[in-house]
Amino acid sequence: MKILICDDEENIRNVMKRFLALEGIESDTAENGLSAERMLRSDAYDALLVDLRMPGLDGLSLIRWMKAEGFRMPVIMISAHGDITDAVTALKEGASDYVVKPFDPEELVIKIKNLVESTNMRNIVEGEKKESGFIGESAEMSHIRSIIQKIAPSGATALITGESGTGKEVVAREIHAFSSVSDGPFMAINIGGVPENLLESELFGYEKGAFTGADRRKTGLFELASGGTLFLDEIGDMPLSLQVKILRVLQEKRITRLGGTMQMPINARIVAATNKDLEELVREGKFREDLFYRLNVVRIHIPPLRERRSDIPLLAAYIVSKYNRQMGMRITGFTPDALEALKNHPFYGNVRELENVIERAMIFTDGTVIGQEDLDLRSSMLKKSESPAEPVNVPEALSLRDIERCAIINALHRWEGNRTRAAEELGISRRTLISKIAEYSIDL
Numbered sequence: 334m335k336i337l338i339c340d341d342e343e344n345i346r347n348v349m350k351r352f353l354a355l356e357g358i359e360s361d362t363a364e365n366g367l368s369a370e371r372m373l374r375s376d377a378y379d380a381l382l383v384d385l386r387m388p389g390l391d392g393l394s395l396i397r398w399m400k401a402e403g404f405r406m407p408v409i410m411i412s413a414h415g416d417i418t419d420a421v422t423a424l425k426e427g428a429s430d431y432v433v434k435p436f437d438p439e440e441l442v443i444k445i446k447n448l449v450e451s452t453n454m455r456n457i458v459e460g461e462k463k464e465s466g467f468i469g470e471s472a473e474m475s476h477i478r479s480i481i482q483k484i485a486p487s488g489a490t491a492l493i494t495g496e497s498g499t500g501k502e503v504v505a506r507e508i509h510a511f512s513s514v515s516d517g518p519f520m521a522i523n524i525g526g527v528p529e530n531l532l533e534s535e536l537f538g539y540e541k542g543a544f545t546g547a548d549r550r551k552t553g554l555f556e557l558a559s560g561g562t563l564f565l566d567e568i569g570d571m572p573l574s575l576q577v578k579i580l581r582v583l584q585e586k587r588i589t590r591l592g593g594t595m596q597m598p599i600n601a602r603i604v605a606a607t608n609k610d611l612e613e614l615v616r617e618g619k620f621r622e623d624l625f626y627r628l629n630v631v632r633i634h635i636p637p638l639r640e641r642r643s644d645i646p647l648l649a650a651y652i653v654s655k656y657n658r659q660m661g662m663r664i665t666g667f668t669p670d671a672l673e674a675l676k677n678h679p680f681y682g683n684v685r686e687l688e689n690v691i692e693r694a695m696i697f698t699d700g701t702v703i704g705q706e707d708l709d710l711r712s713s714m715l716k717k718s719e720s721p722a723e724p725v726n727v728p729e730a731l732s733l734r735d736i737e738r739c740a741i742i743n744a745l746h747r748w749e750g751n752r753t754r755a756a757e758e759l760g761i762s763r764r765t766l767i768s769k770i771a772e773y774s775i776d777l
């Protein structure tokens with residue numbers, strides 16, 4: 334996020350720049366309307382903060398100019414006490430909001446943040462912003478985006494890790510899209526989903542007569558992905574016997590079809606993904622160390638959604654626009670409390686769970702805006718335990734009270750002492766949690 338601050342008072346420019354920086358928001362400053370024009374032309378800003386009264390080109394003229402030039406970012410006016418009529422004119426001319434001097438810089442920063450967030454969301458819902466399919470402006474996702482752009486053209490093998498539903502396939506497709514083979518095919522295989530006896534022939538193909546039933550030649554995925562990308566999903570499920578063969582392909586860049594003799598060169602870019610801990614599998618002897626190193630040339634780890642909550646609003650908007658299109662609906666967004674609830678939900682199922690929650694809410698809502706009552710977050714949280722109960726390792730016999738105490742300590746630990754989130758995870762109110770912390774004398 335980058336803000337342009339335009340004010341003739343140096344003091345206001347400095348204070349706002351400092352308060353924005355405290356929130357990690359970048360900003361540039363301009364001391365009059367003319368230099369603001371110049372900067373708006375040469376750089377991209379998410380919002381403009383502008384003084385109404387300035388010598389030379391004043392705030393109102395700047396807003397008119399922006400409108401004529403097609404700039405659409407939010408503009409917040411700073412006006413003096415007596416300028417209310419001018420401020421109202423500014424609102425009519427397209428300003429989004431205004432503050433009256435003297436103002437609280439901290440509140441203004443919050444106002445700017447909210448305005449930019451809701452504008453970005455609206456742009457995505459209305460399809461204004463070009464969708465790349467890879468959404469995320471959090472520091473974590475921006476970092477991943479920059480790694481993708483750096484490594485994609487090189488053709489290097491990449492290993493993507495992350496919990497289920499974090500977007501590993503999205504990242505794999507993004508690598509393909511930015512690569513030099515983006516015009517070529519993107520072939521994906523879910524290693525865990527293909528029966529072991531078919532896996533080898535899927536990957537390598539076979540010659541006619543290679544085995545009973547092989548009544549014609551079959552081209553394998555390594556060959557089909559030539560000139561493009563082969564995405565080996567759930568690589569951690571690869572049987573050991575096949576791992577050595579894959580390693581050989583990666584090293585020699587050729588394959589032999591089953592039952593064949595000819596060596597075929599292959600040049601597919603390999604991207605692998607797993608939600609398992611491959612290092613752990615290596616230690617357990619279930620995954621070959623040499624193959625691990627061969628795949629792990631570039632490692633991209635996608636953090637769980639609950640560790641990058643600032644991505645939730647944009648993802649939510651993107652999902653709404655996607656389902657609006659798919660289901661022919663016209664949902665425009667969320668009520669503030671619905672958005673707040675989404676931002677606070679743990680999302681163990683990550684982006685996929687967010688998608689499911691929103692899709693369901695869109696079907697159930699009566700209006701065009703999704704309200705908190707349309708979101709069924711509780712039941713989506715309970716889904717985790719819908720699978721048959723498995724015995725959990727509990728040392729010796731514990732009383733229910735002991736177990737409750739452990740659960741509370743663990744939840745508080747997981748959420749680094751954040752009681753609101755811990756309570757949500759435990760399925761109790763914050764007040765109940767606080768009284769239980771006292772009851773069990775849990776030290777924090």
Ligand SMILES: Nc1ncnc2c1ncn2[C@@H]1O[C@H](COP(=O)(O)OP(=O)(O)OP(=O)(O)O)[C@@H](O)[C@H]1O
Pocket residue numbers: 466467468469495496497498499500501502503504608651684685688
């Ligand atoms: N950054 C993102 N931007 C847009 N959509 C995303 C993003 N991350 C995930 N999604 C969406 O969430 C869903 C799950 O993503 P994806 O299939 O890539 O996850 P995954 O990590 O491969 O999960 P699994 O391990 O279960 O296969 C998809 O529908 C995808 O479109």
Ligand SMILES: [Mg+2]
Pocket residue numbers: 501502566
């Ligand atoms: Mg996947």
